[in-house]
Amino acid sequence: MMNATYIISIARKLGCSIFLLPEDITEVNQNMILTLTASIMYWFLKHPLEERTVGNSDSESGSQLETTSNSTLDDSASDSSAEEKGSM
Numbered sequence: 001m002m003n004a005t006y007i008i009s010i011a012r013k014l015g016c017s018i019f020l021l022p023e024d025i026t027e028v029n030q031n032m033i034l035t036l037t038a039s040i041m042y043w044f045l046k047h048p049l050e051e052r053t054v055g056n057s058d059s060e061s062g063s064q065l066e067t068t069s070n071s072t073l074d075d076s077a078s079d080s081s082a083e084e085k086g087s088m
Contacts, residue, residue, distance in 0.1 A: 001026055011036065016043045 004022035011018055016039040024032035 007036075011040055011043075014040070014043050016040055 001022055004025035007025070008018055008020070008022060016036075018039065019035050020029070020032035025036075
């Protein structure tokens with residue numbers, strides 16, 4: 001019950017619209033849990049990466065941003081290598 005209350009309080013702090021009670025989670029009311037999940041996903045898609053990492057400490061944010069930039073570099077490197085192979 002405490003974990004159910006915790007997830008609802010965190011979702012509220014994020015600014016998600018909450019339509020369920022902790023009892024809905026503990027009783028596994030699938031429709032209400034789906035509504036909670038959809039609300040969190042909507043918030044996630046609505047906010048850019050910079051706003052989402054504000055709550056993290058500097059060390060966590062730095063490593064997360066490094067991971068993002070590394071994956072972007074990897075993607076661009078694989079795109080350029082694919083273009084080179086295609087032109088041969």
